[in-house]
Amino acid sequence: MERRQVIVVGAGPVGMAAAACLAGLGVDCLLLEKRDGLSKASKASTFHPPTLEILGELGVLDEMLARGRIVERIQYRNADGAVLAQFDLDLLQGQTPCPHRLHLEQSVLTALLLERLQQMPSADLRFGWAFEVLAEGQGAVTVTCRTPDGSLRKVAAEYVLAADGAHSAVRAALGLGMEGHDYPGQVLRLVVTDDLAAVLPGLGQISYIFGPDGRSISLLQMPDCWRVIIRLSPGFDREKIIRPEWYMPEVRRYIPQLAGPLTLREFDIYGARRMLAAGHGGARVFLIGDALHLTNTRGGMNMNCGIHDAYAIGGAIADALTEGRPALAQEAARARRRVAEEELLPRTDRAVTGGADWLAQVQAMAVDPGRTREMLVRAAMLDMAPPRGRLREAAQ
Numbered sequence: 532m533e534r535r536q537v538i539v540v541g542a543g544p545v546g547m548a549a550a551a552c553l554a555g556l557g558v559d560c561l562l563l564e565k566r567d568g569l570s571k572a573s574k575a576s577t578f579h580p581p582t583l584e585i586l587g588e589l590g591v592l593d594e595m596l597a598r599g600r601i602v603e604r605i606q607y608r609n610a611d612g613a614v615l616a617q618f619d620l621d622l623l624q625g626q627t628p629c630p631h632r633l634h635l636e637q638s639v640l641t642a643l644l645l646e647r648l649q650q651m652p653s654a655d656l657r658f659g660w661a662f663e664v665l666a667e668g669q670g671a672v673t674v675t676c677r678t679p680d681g682s683l684r685k686v687a688a689e690y691v692l693a694a695d696g697a698h699s700a701v702r703a704a705l706g707l708g709m710e711g712h713d714y715p716g717q718v719l720r721l722v723v724t725d726d727l728a729a730v731l732p733g734l735g736q737i738s739y740i741f742g743p744d745g746r747s748i749s750l751l752q753m754p755d756c757w758r759v760i761i762r763l764s765p766g767f768d769r770e771k772i773i774r775p776e777w778y779m780p781e782v783r784r785y786i787p788q789l790a791g792p793l794t795l796r797e798f799d800i801y802g803a804r805r806m807l808a809a810g811h812g813g814a815r816v817f818l819i820g821d822a823l824h825l826t827n828t829r830g831g832m833n834m835n836c837g838i839h840d841a842y843a844i845g846g847a848i849a850d851a852l853t854e855g856r857p858a859l860a861q862e863a864a865r866a867r868r869r870v871a872e873e874e875l876l877p878r879t880d881r882a883v884t885g886g887a888d889w890l891a892q893v894q895a896m897a898v899d900p901g902r903t904r905e906m907l908v909r910a911a912m913l914d915m916a917p918p919r920g921r922l923r924e925a926a927q
């Protein structure tokens with residue numbers, strides 16, 4: 532039977548980051564992906580400072596910066612065009628070498644990581660290989676996979692990282708459920724090619740525009756378009772809301788300065804779930820990314836947290852292999868689940884339950900330098916990310 536040090540299941544952003552981290556530390560790593568190529572779905576777009584630091588260590592940051600939109604400020608406005616509060620990410624200078632966010636499609640990251648992995652002798656990526664069965668034994672785990680020709684193959688490894696997403700088959704094989712609930716409400720995401728910064732001079736690359744009733748829309752600038760996020764009332768009519776006759780008056784409630792109609796490239800309607808796996812995994816099998824935690828998209832944290840899981844547990848597995856101490860990897864996996872439970876989920880809940888007084892709180896924070904800095908550190912996930920520098924040190 533084929534034997535590897537580590538098998539990573541799932542080539543989404545988290546599994547790709549895990550494989551790049553392990554291979555960068557010289558660990559022999561097999562990455563299995565059930566699809567026949569990378570997903571091109573438009574999902575995550577926000578990369579926070581500690582994630583950018585990690586992507587720097589994985590060797591893809593320069594290309595990401597060249598292709599993405601650097602975000603220097605988070606802005607809160609009203610429909611008259613007045614800026615109510617603004618947070619400059621540059622205030623994070625000294626706390627991180629990357630004092631900004633980056634807006635870029637997650638599919639660009641996975642494509643860049645694929646190029647990196649193809650250059651790394653310790654990494655082996657197989658498309659069309661679907662994980663099916665898990666068997667944990669003494670000192671090894673065996674996975675059975677369905678291969679592209681339909682046959683079953685077994686591969687043994689010392690550790691398995693489950694990065695196979697929200698419906699993780701590895702998690703199911705461990706007998707672990709997901710606990711949590713759906714967030715109320717859904718959103719309509721319009722992707723438009725209009726230059727909204729020309730309509731609203733000085734507009735932040737991520738901006739929230741509040742109407743008089745305390746409701747808001749979010750505007751997020753991508754390299755070549757804007758995402759306009761409209762929160763939908765319960766019982767919305769799907770056919771109706773995707774027509775300009777419905778969404779243009781809705782957008783104009785917040786941006787009355789808009790003269791003509793928006794130029795729509797695509798749209799999407801989605802909801803979100805708040806979920807945490809019932810455990811971190813097994814003795815040598817660990818859950819990371821969406822297989823471990825799911826949350827809403829406000830603040831753009833779930834994939835970032837997954838990449839942090841990959842980096843922290845990947846590093847701990849490298850140590851566990853060197854020292855022959857599985858406990859090192861197990862403790863790292865438990866710690867990452869604690870981060871999801873105690874930091875990620877409450878923090879992203881806060882963005883949903885903020886309510887009408889949220890804007891007042893944001894304005895109070897913006898005029899208090901101490902609270903501004905604290906808010907920026909938390910929004911940037913700097914206080915919940917694992918220590919960085921591991922791959923840089925290994926390369927020296």
Ligand SMILES: Cc1cc2nc3c(=O)[nH]c(=O)nc-3n(C[C@H](O)[C@H](O)[C@H](O)COP(=O)(O)OP(=O)(O)OC[C@H]3O[C@@H](n4cnc5c(N)ncnc54)[C@H](O)[C@@H]3O)c2cc1C
Pocket residue numbers: 540541542543544545546563564565566570573574575576577578637660661662663694695696697699700701801819820821822828830831832833834835836837
């Ligand atoms: C609209 C939207 C916007 C978002 N915005 C943000 C954001 O700005 N910032 C942020 O941090 N997060 C954001 N997220 C969340 C983010 O997209 C996810 O957290 C991220 O995709 C999780 O990555 P992952 O690699 O864990 O899982 P996935 O991306 O789901 O990848 C899992 C991979 O595993 C493969 N797989 C599944 N089963 C098997 C199997 N049996 N065998 C082999 N392979 C298998 C799948 O084919 C897939 O390629 C957003 C999500 C949505 C929907």
